[in-house]
Amino acid sequence: MSQPTDSSAHAASPTDADAFDASFDGHAPPLRLAVIGAGPAGLALALLAARYLPQAQISLFDARPLERDVSGDPRTIALSLGSVQLLQRLRVWPASQAQAIREVHVSQAPPTLSSPFFGPAGEPEVRISAAEQSVPQLGAVLPYGHLVAPLQAAWQQASALEPHRLISRFGQPVDAIKQDRPDEVEIDAGIAERFDLAVVAEGGVFSDQARKSLTHDYRQNAWVGTVTLSPDSPVGVAYERFTRRGPLALLPLPDRDGQRRAALVWCQGQDEDEVAGLTDAQRLTVIQHQLPERVGRLQAISPLKCFPLGLNAERTLVEGRRIRIGNAAQTLHPVAGQGLNLGLRDAFALVEALRRDPQVDTALRRVEWQRAPDRWATILTTDFLARTFAWRWPGLPAARGLGLAALQALPPLKRALAGQMMFGRR
Incomplete structure (x- = not known):
């Protein structure tokens, strides 16, 4: 024993x-x-x-x-507001070690429908802010x-x-x-x-x-690590970008040594995944090309780890x-x-x-x-959502883009989505 x-x-x-x-x-x-x-x-x-x-x-x-x-485990954890409040109730919330999420920005990379009604760049997007939801933060990000x-x-x-x-x-x-x-x-x-x-x-x-009992291999990889952002990059914004090969997310992290940072989750279909063969400079170039301009310039990238993705429930x-x-x-x-x-x-x-x-x-x-x-x-x-990135149906990116635009244009739907993100379905 x-x-x-x-x-x-x-x-x-x-x-x-x-x-x-x-x-x-x-x-x-x-x-x-x-x-x-x-x-x-x-x-x-x-x-x-x-x-x-x-x-x-x-x-x-x-x-x-x-x-x-x-304490030194660097894996990134994203928590909703409800989870933050639960940990605060237990008096274990490490506020100084966490970066509050003040805004979530979800968008779709080209090719897709473009329209002046979609957003500043003419791309479909949803923007959810803590201010419009009357909460101090939407959630937080911190190392595991x-x-x-x-x-x-x-x-x-x-x-x-x-x-x-x-x-x-x-x-x-x-x-x-x-x-x-x-x-x-x-x-x-x-x-x-x-x-x-x-x-x-x-x-x-x-x-x-x-x-x-329920399992499905998405045949996708998640490449995870951190990126260094430009000093003028917006603070406390989480980005999720729907690309042809899978979602790409940047989650805000606390500054370190005066540098603005974000956790990276970069999903790729395994049949098209070429990330392992790229240099750091090439990875930064590819990621930069897929992100919206408002993210700002990426300065550096850490070594990335790869995890196969699936449903197992x-x-x-x-x-x-x-x-x-x-x-x-x-x-x-x-x-x-x-x-x-x-x-x-x-x-x-x-x-x-x-x-x-x-x-x-x-x-x-x-x-x-x-x-x-x-x-x-x-x-x-x-x-x-995970399965749709493996589909190559004509018109699917356009349908996804229209869905994002509808969420942004209909405040009751956006409030319902924000509530589920923060507290789950109640």
């Missing part, structure tokens, strides 16, 4: 369970909750449950050793490590205050999850232990995942006494940028349902029903 590699990581033991059970008088039996995966979704769920489910004993499992420093580090520190602090109730199991991978009784689930992490509920929050990327969140959240439930194309936001909304809904109804099965049915509209609207919309 592997053990946590840090003395502050508190491993579960029969003594812990006995001590916690002894604090109840039999009128309200404790909920034994296992959270598997200490990424952003799993940590947020564990913290929410620690705060709002005082009757719960929570064990947080992760194969990663506790002493492994996650700068999000996980304060979440993990908050969990460890809470665990130190209540070691019998909040149990850290870092450095202990979960080998199996079984259910042979209707009211319990068995977790095998070196030894078998029984819990009332297991939450699977381990995500991963599409290429490394076991296939779920379960039909349901709940299976017996096991529930999946975030990428463990659905891995999506990045065109909508909603993967982690879905996971955080899943976490909040689960804790709220358990807070309202201590009957686990009833609470799980509530979560399945409550989360379905938001979850399936996001899955289907993202899947549709």
Whole structure:
């Protein structure tokens, strides 16, 4: 049995369970909750449950050793306003490390219909600003490590205050999850232990995942990295550009050493993907050519990493006494940028349902029903958009352009889209 590699990581033991059970008088039996995966979704769920489910004993499992420093992980996370507000409520939002999104600009690159009614450049576009939506920001962007580090520190602090109730199991991978009784689930992490509920929050990327009930390989690659923008580039603007080969996105990052930066997500069809053979200068030239002029001049580009893209989703969140959240439930194309936001909304809904109804099965049915509209609207919309970039139908770019123009011209539709971007479907 592997053990946590840090003395502050508190491993579960029969003594812990006995001590916690002894604090109840039999009128309200404790909920034994296992959270598997200490990424952003799993940590947020564990913290929410620690705060709002005082009757719960929570064990947080992760194969990663506790002493492994996650703060330097440079992967970029885009969060909606609703996710930012949730993290602020948990007092773990690293505001100084994040760049607020003040405006989202979605447009389509030529060839497409052009018209003086479309926008300043005659191209179809949608512009959504925080000011017109009467909110301080539409969302925020920050490195993965700068999000996980304060979440993990908050969990460890809470665990130190209540070691019998909040149990850290870092450095202990979960080998199996079984259910042979209707009211319990068995977790095998070196030894078998029984819990009332297991939450699977381990995500991963599409290429490394076991296939779920619904799966589709888009045969697209996402090239990700960062670009340096010109000093006069607009601050806090997220760009998404629909190109013939796939979407191209720039997400604003905090300035570093006085330089304005943006995270790059550059999607290419695998049959046409020539990015690997390009030099940095050539990559900058190609990207610059595809972006709208208002972005300004790109100054530099980092090394890029490539990730194959696909849909990999379960039909349901709940299976017996096991529930999946975030990428463990659905891995999506990045065109909508909603993967982690879905996971955080899943976490909040689960804790709220358990807070309202201590009957686990009833609470799980509530979560399945409550989360379905938001979850399936996001899955289907993202899947549709991703598939359209592989289609070569005559008139498709024109139809997509007209759709963007209609959104920009009809404020009620744009408000509805902005609301879904910020808070999901409610």
